[in-house]
Amino acid sequence: xxxxxxxxxxxxxxxxxxxxxxxxxxxxxxxxxxxxxxxxxxxxxxxxxxxxxxxxxxxxxxxxxxxxxxxxxxxxxxxxxxxxxxxxxxxxxxxxxxxxxxxx
Numbered sequence: 235x236x237x238x239x240x241x242x243x244x245x246x247x248x249x250x251x252x253x254x255x256x257x258x259x260x261x262x263x264x265x266x267x268x269x270x271x272x273x274x275x276x277x278x279x280x281x282x283x284x285x286x287x288x289x290x291x292x293x294x295x296x297x298x299x300x301x302x303x304x305x306x307x308x309x310x311x312x313x314x315x316x317x318x319x320x321x322x323x324x325x326x327x328x329x330x331x332x333x334x335x336x337x338x
Contacts, residue, residue: 302329
């Protein structure tokens, strides 16, 4: 079905997109809409706060040549018969060259 939206494919019509925000005569509806708006605003604030904390934690430990580090062994292929028998970490390995702040 080329050129059709997934909604049209499933339901046979396109949804109405010209929704207008007019006040409701029912107080419970007005209260519920206000709760939705506040919850959305709070979620957006928390999302921005989380994004800022990611930027704040970007300063990972800075290693220099000669430092000893452990290598996480989760994604390494070893000759162990089972993953749970393989070591969790390998090392310590000395840093030979610093290529970038995250590559050693």
